[in-house]
Amino acid sequence: MEVPIDWYLSLSAVLFTLGVVGVLVRRNAIVIFMSIELMLNAVNLSLVAYGDKFGSTESHVFVFFVMTVAAAEAAVGLAIILAVFRRRQSTNVDDVHLMKW
Amino acid sequence: MTDGPSLEMVAFLATAAAALVSALFVVFHRNPVVNAVGLVVNLACIALLFLLLRAPFLAAMQVIIYTGAIMVLFLFVIMLLDLRVELRSPRSSSFQRGMAVAGGLALLGLLMLAIRGSRGGFTFQVANDPEFGSAEDVARVLFSDHLVPFELASVLLLVAMVGALMLARGLFDSPSEGK
Secondary structure, three states: OOOOHHHHHHHHHHHHHHHHHHHHHOOEHHHHHHHHHHHHHHHHHHHHHHHHHHOOOHHHHHHHHHHHHHHHHHHHHHHHHHHHHHHHOOOEHHHOOOOOO | OOOOOOHHHHHHHHHHHHHHHHHHHHHHOOOHHHHHHHHHHHHHHHHHHHHHOOOHHHHHHHHHHHHHHHHHHHHHHHHHHOOOOOOOOOOOOHHHHHHHHHHHHHHHHHHHHHHHHOOOOOOOOOOOOOOOOOHHHHHHHHOOOOHHHHHHHHHHHHHHHHHHHHHHOOOOOOHHHOO
């Protein structure tokens, strides 16, 4: 029996939700970043599942671009985190509260 | 058509369980190295699922780009910052954490509703092409219809590289000569 697409989509939804909870709950900037990568991968899974069901290669190309942008984002984001760490000696996002009202 | 679970279904269930457990490790464990290793396992499980979904090129790209480059970068940064176990910050409130989990459950309910509601109404056109999802197949679409975004992606990577170098330039200099 073939795996119904709903299973893939449900797994993608649960992974995405875990990523969202990770971004909201965790205080370490790097772990927040990892949760964002988790969200991106959940969406990639959804895209590939639909691409398989519709026989569309365009979704594969879409996923390829998502991976590229995620790589660029990871490089710049981690450089920013390193720069902030150099100033404050802390990756805790609660310590970066200068612009908080 | 055979009764009972097929090999594909068993493989999916095992990989999905591993992906879920490792995602829980990513989000809820306090040691950042365990988070990173959990994410590596999760990304590898996603690559396996890509293989199940007839996307061999993307599975290879997932392993090379995500686990092979991005996660290595994460682990290097964790090593450089010498992070310890994350302590409870005095400024975080348990109300916020409770609301975050509640919000997450609401989001999950909404997504499940959307998935249920999207059932039916399609006619799936399945590609019987054995070359589907291979590198040739993706390249044929990528380099014809999507050539401009491809070139823009390379420009984006160049910009990201320059940006990362600029940001990290003064990282190991003495503070007085930072520019």
